[in-house]
Amino acid sequence: MVLGTPWRDLTFVKVETDEGLVGIGEARAINRTGTLLAYLKEAGNRYVIGRDPFDSEQIFQDMFRKDFGRAGEIVMTGISIIEIACWDIVGQALGQPVYRLMGGAVRTRIKAYANGWYKVERTPEEFHTAAKNAVQKGYLALKLDPFGAGFYELDRQEKTRSISLVEAVRDAVGPEVDIFIEMHGRFNPVTAVEIGKDLAPFNPGWLEEPVPPENIKALKKASDALAPLGIPIATGERLHTSFEFRELFELQAADIVQPDITHFGGISNTRKLANWAEAYYMLIAPHNVGGPVSTAAGLHLGACTPNFKIMEHFNDFDDAYVKEAVTGLPEVIDGYFSLPEKPGLGIQLNEEVIREHPGQSAHFNLFAEDWQKRDAR
Ligand SMILES: [Mg+2]
Numbered sequence: 001m002v003l004g005t006p007w008r009d010l011t012f013v014k015v016e017t018d019e020g021l022v023g024i025g026e027a028r029a030i031n032r033t034g035t036l037l038a039y040l041k042e043a044g045n046r047y048v049i050g051r052d053p054f055d056s057e058q059i060f061q062d063m064f065r066k067d068f069g070r071a072g073e074i075v076m077t078g079i080s081i082i083e084i085a086c087w088d089i090v091g092q093a094l095g096q097p098v099y100r101l102m103g104g105a106v107r108t109r110i111k112a113y114a115n116g117w118y119k120v121e122r123t124p125e126e127f128h129t130a131a132k133n134a135v136q137k138g139y140l141a142l143k144l145d146p147f148g149a150g151f152y153e154l155d156r157q158e159k160t161r162s163i164s165l166v167e168a169v170r171d172a173v174g175p176e177v178d179i180f181i182e183m184h185g186r187f188n189p190v191t192a193v194e195i196g197k198d199l200a201p202f203n204p205g206w207l208e209e210p211v212p213p214e215n216i217k218a219l220k221k222a223s224d225a226l227a228p229l230g231i232p233i234a235t236g237e238r239l240h241t242s243f244e245f246r247e248l249f250e251l252q253a254a255d256i257v258q259p260d261i262t263h264f265g266g267i268s269n270t271r272k273l274a275n276w277a278e279a280y281y282m283l284i285a286p287h288n289v290g291g292p293v294s295t296a297a298g299l300h301l302g303a304c305t306p307n308f309k310i311m312e313h314f315n316d317f318d319d320a321y322v323k324e325a326v327t328g329l330p331e332v333i334d335g336y337f338s339l340p341e342k343p344g345l346g347i348q349l350n351e352e353v354i355r356e357h358p359g360q361s362a363h364f365n366l367f368a369e370d371w372q373k374r375d376a377r
Contacts, residue, residue, distance in 0.1 A: 001140065001351065001359050002354070003291065003322065003353070003358075003359070004232045004358050004361075005318065005322060006319070006374060007318075007362050007376045008028050008364060009029075009033040009359040009360060009361065009362065010026055010027070010028050010290060010325075011026065011027055011028070011037065011073055012024060012025070012026045012091075012325070013025045013056055013081045013355060015053065015082065015089065017053060017089060019305065021089035021091075022344065023053065023084075023086060023087070023136045024085055024088055024113060024293055024347070025081035025084040025085035025088075025262075025266075025293060025346065026081065026290055026291055026292075026293030027077045027080055027081050027082070027294065028290045028291070028294070029034065029077050030364060031364060032074060033072070033364055035306070036077055036078060037041070039074050041079050043063055043067075043075075044055045044082075047062045047063050049269055053086040053089040053090055054093075056082075056090070056132055056247055056266070059079075059082060059083070060268070060269065062077065062263055063079045064079065064265070070284075072240060073238075073240050073263060075342060075359065076241060077262060079265045080262045080265055081266075081280060082266075083268065083269070084261070084262070084293065084297050086266075087101075087266070087267050087300075087345070087377070089158060089344065090344070091343040094343070095343050096102070097339070097342065097344070098300040098344060098345060099299075099303035099339070099340075100304075104304060105304060105306060106305070106306050107302070107308075108128045109338055109339065110198070110298075110299055110310075110312045110337045111141065111309075111311065111334065111335060112139065112141070112310065112332045112337055113138065113140075113143055113313065114141070114142045114143070114184070114317065115142075115143045115182075115314050116263060116315075117133065117142065118130045118144055119132070119260065119318075119372060120373070122165060122372070124165060127144070127165045127168045127169055127172075127329065128171060128172040131168070131169040132172045134317070135173050135177055137332070138332060139177075140176075140311060140334075141178035141180065142173065142337070143178055143179075143182050143208070143312070144179070144181070145163045145181040145183065145184055145366075145372065146163075146165035147183065147195075147238060148161075148162065148369060149163070149369050149371070151367055153191045154187075157188065160171075162195070163195075163338065166181065166199055174243065176214040178204065178205035178310075180204065180205045180206050180208060181199060181204045181206070181207050181209055182208045182209070183195075183207060183209050184208075184209055184272070184366050185210075185211060185213050186209075186367075189222045189225075190196075192210035192222045193210075193226060194208070195223040196225075196229065200230075200231060205232070206231070206232040206233065206234040206256055207222075207232070207233055208234045208330065209228060209229055209235050210233065211223045213235070213238040216248050217247075217253075219254065220253035221319040223254060223255070232255035233255050234254060234255065234256035234285060235248070235257070235258060236258040237258050237260050237287035239259065239264075239365060240263055241264075241265070242269065242272065242273055242276070244293050245259075245276070248276070252282075254283060255283070256283050256309060257282055257283075257284050257361065258285050258286060259273055259284070259287065260286060260289075260294075261289075261294065261297045261301060262297070262299055267297055267300060270301055271301060271304075274301070276307065277307060278307045282307070283308070285309040286298045286301065286311060287312060288312040288313065291322045291326075292315065292325055292326040293326060295329060296313070296326075296329055296346065297329055298311045299337055299339065299340055311337065313332060319355070321357055324350060324353045325350055325353045326348060326349065326350060327348050328342060328347040328348055329347050
């Protein structure tokens with residue numbers, strides 16, 4: 001099932017067992033929903049139907065290896081959707097929330113940061129007002145990409161404007177709210193460093209994807225230059241397998257890793273990555289631009305993972321009906337999610353909401369002017 005919004009389609013999958021249990025998975029395959037649906041149809045028949053949901057590790061291995069070709073974004077997204085649904089079923093079958101099957105809770109609540117809150121003109125005044133509105137909802141951390149359509153470098157006018165937007169946001173939220181700076185892989189290393197130095201006075205909580213995701217040594221160059229300023233580097237939403245993280249860990253090229261559970265093979269594989277990151281004292285902050293099932297998966301991972309930092313959340317600011325696609329997901333209150341309490345993921349799908357909002361096949365282009373308004377068609 002596909003739930004559409006003006007800038008993203010969310011793919012939901014329902015996995016039913018012969019004992020009557022139903023597990024759900026969901027992912028946002030940016031600009032490639034049709035491709036994901038085709039993969040799920042092919043792989044579902046081949047690897048999923050007739051299997052035992054308690055065998056999710058072997059199902060993962062089969063989907064990852066037995067088609068021979070290397071697994072990339074689409075395959076890892078398809079695996080994730082199935083794996084998350086399997087955990088939902090397993091939890092229901094055992095009467096336990098998923099995190100209690102992975103070592104139990106190591107925290108009582110999960111900090112969230114707001115995204116999607118600045119669908120406004122790129123002026124300091126409008127960003128100031130939008131940031132005030134976001135913290136009035138209780139959020140203690142915000143993320144923004146102030147850089148417009150920038151790519152590789154910014155001209156001086158655009159750079160000054162971008163810095164002024166961050167200055168306005170810091171002024172709006174005060175010193176005690178985290179501001180995370182999203183660079184969306186826009187810049188070459190020298191530009192990312194130059195901008196990072198200009199942003200240092202506003203005390204950013206991290207710089208995210210300062211350079212494009214393909215070259216870890218270029219990332220290392222930026223992170224080495226920014227470390228003396230005390231600016232952490234976050235990255236990882238466009239790395240889809242553990243193998244793609246190997247060089248990042250070996251070079252210690254980031255401080256915070258951001259796998260997307262729905263593009264990284266699901267909850268178990270992301271948990272394995274978190275354990276690996278912990279050997280380098282790196283924290284994990286899962287990328288989450290998905291809907292409520294993706295968010296629920298993140299809460300279960302966050303509950304049981306010691307080096308978990310914070311959870312991304314869009315759905316308090318965008319397209320309210322996205323949250324209504326399930327019932328049972330905790331709300332962000334005073335900046336934190338409470339832990340899910342019901343068995344499995346602890347949520348129930350509302351298929352009527354999905355039927356009422358079909359896919360829109362939007363092309364969301366982060367390198368177009370005014371992308372931050374998220375009204376792509
Ligand atoms: Mg990002």
